[in-house]
């Protein structure tokens with residue numbers, strides 16, 4: 803499956819720890835990430851990650867476009883709810899597209915824990931059925 807990984811600056815360390823903890827699951831999937839997040843994950847875990855641009859430079863919109871094209875199956879986006887983001891409209895647009903296309907989205911570690919176990923268990927295999935249509 804194609805997974806999108808994104809974290810705002812104050813949440814990047816949390817996402818790195820999360821991906822490291824579940825590396826054995828993440829390595830079975832195609833990982834896409836906004837630039838800074840992806841670079842840090844790759845350096846910390848050695849996992850192969852495909853980058854889009856950094857979030858403030860349009861990366862969230864690129865991930866959104868991938869969602870609209872049915873190219874992303876699950877999004878883990880650790881948002882920082884306590885810091886204003888200059889590209890907040892892009893963030894909202896990405897979250898909106900997840901809802902438009904029923905893409906599973908974790909915006910914090912609590913939900914990400916549930917999604918990652920569901921992913922491993924095959925709970926999202928319905929996505930591959932959609933891909934074949």
Ligand SMILES: O=C(CO)COP(=O)(O)O
Pocket residue numbers: 808809810811835836837838839840855856857858861862889893
């Ligand atoms: O800003 C982001 C998401 O809105 C993330 O972008 P970076 O991964 O480039 O820091």
